Amino acid sequence: MTSSMWRPAAETMPRAELHALQWRKLAAQLDHVYASSAFYRARMDAAGCRPHEVAGLADYFARFPLLERSELIAAEQTAPPYGSLAAVDPRLAITRHQTSGSSGQPPIRTFDTARDWAWVADMFATGLYALGIRPGDQVAVVFGYGMFIGFWAGHYGLQRIGATPIPTGAFDTEQRIRLLCEEDVSAVLCTPTYALRMAQKARELGVDLATETRVELLVVTGEPHPRRTRDLIETAWGARVGEVAGMTEAGTLLMFECGPGAPGLHVIETDVIEEVLDPDTREPVGYGERGVRVMTTLGRESVTMLRYWTNDFVVRRPHDGCACGRTWDYYEGGLLGRADDVRKIRGCLFTPAMIEDVARSFPEIVEFQTVLDTVGALDTLIITVEPDERTPGDALARRFGAEVKRAVGVTPIVRIGEPGSLPRFEMKAKRFRDVRANGE
Numbered sequence: 001m002t003s004s005m006w007r008p009a010a011e012t013m014p015r016a017e018l019h020a021l022q023w024r025k026l027a028a029q030l031d032h033v034y035a036s037s038a039f040y041r042a043r044m045d046a047a048g049c050r051p052h053e054v055a056g057l058a059d060y061f062a063r064f065p066l067l068e069r070s071e072l073i074a075a076e077q078t079a080p081p082y083g084s085l086a087a088v089d090p091r092l093a094i095t096r097h098q099t100s101g102s103s104g105q106p107p108i109r110t111f112d113t114a115r116d117w118a119w120v121a122d123m124f125a126t127g128l129y130a131l132g133i134r135p136g137d138q139v140a141v142v143f144g145y146g147m148f149i150g151f152w153a154g155h156y157g158l159q160r161i162g163a164t165p166i167p168t169g170a171f172d173t174e175q176r177i178r179l180l181c182e183e184d185v186s187a188v189l190c191t192p193t194y195a196l197r198m199a200q201k202a203r204e205l206g207v208d209l210a211t212e213t214r215v216e217l218l219v220v221t222g223e224p225h226p227r228r229t230r231d232l233i234e235t236a237w238g239a240r241v242g243e244v245a246g247m248t249e250a251g252t253l254l255m256f257e258c259g260p261g262a263p264g265l266h267v268i269e270t271d272v273i274e275e276v277l278d279p280d281t282r283e284p285v286g287y288g289e290r291g292v293r294v295m296t297t298l299g300r301e302s303v304t305m306l307r308y309w310t311n312d313f314v315v316r317r318p319h320d321g322c323a324c325g326r327t328w329d330y331y332e333g334g335l336l337g338r339a340d341d342v343r344k345i346r347g348c349l350f351t352p353a354m355i356e357d358v359a360r361s362f363p364e365i366v367e368f369q370t371v372l373d374t375v376g377a378l379d380t381l382i383i384t385v386e387p388d389e390r391t392p393g394d395a396l397a398r399r400f401g402a403e404v405k406r407a408v409g410v411t412p413i414v415r416i417g418e419p420g421s422l423p424r425f426e427m428k429a430k431r432f433r434d435v436r437a438n439g440e
């Protein structure tokens, strides 16, 4: 059993020991940021949460101020790139990353020291090893190798295990497919969207990924995706999908599936403390209840997240609901969408994932985009779908519109896009925009 674990002692640590370890690490982290981060020192002074004033984990959960994304950005903007947040001299950085930034907001920028980066890689190794990657494996790493963190940490996590990352940054989709056909590549790291895009491109090229490549595993991350999307990927590739999840603010992966049939994503609880709170009251919710995850990172000296409000919806389950033997709790079904993507449309709760779920049940739909706009004073979904070249648009638009109405409760306007007209994505698909005057 433990042979499938990268860090067996940590992954099977009894819960009481785990909580004691979390508190020891957190206490050290509080000392460190209070001494070295102007941002955190001011917050902790104001909240009466100086290191000696926080009595333990329960006191921390009850009183330490939540940290919002807007506060992070504001702290960085006081003196770009890293502002008052960093707790070590940025000249000690050996990496730097930033988010793409959206709707006029500045990006979140972050860096790692050499010590941080060793932790970051080990976190990824923990997840990749659980999914079955072993020394000697050739693994295609599919993303742009730019400023976005993407799979940077995955690249180094693979090396840490003893596998070979193949950096396909400068390859286009066709070159990536040729590589998989020609070489003994057993796994691919990519987003769910890009796994589907490669499958589409392979079909155009007359390549059957299931029989003409030796890929057995796709490690996906970066986007919440419905079960249907995963089924489509597994069928097209004739390979298993395993999921990991992290975020730029943490610098690495924080949770992972433990193998085939995993009920969710185990949180690496020795290295990150996760709480789940009600999005409205911000009080803790129990096991099995949907809430927003709030994270505290324990492994980086450069930039630390203390009670960071992630906006990710999750449902937490106790560890023993999974048969793998790990003592780390898991999020059932992974990340379930973002709290800031939820809208109320004519009284119906809406999330963009609902449209994806419907779209993935239409194999003839190649790509889609959803816009929420005001039409004649009514909130209205305008969905553009791009069918494959064989499918006539009119009938498809009618059937698709009816399915969306059934799933969401409101009738959308469905438009048919020309082949190739909608954007394609390598990382972080953006398929939803709220363009109402009071939207976003």
Ligand SMILES: [Zn+2]
Residues within 6 Å of the ligand: 258, 262, 266, 322, 323, 324, 325, 326
């Ligand atoms: Zn498990």
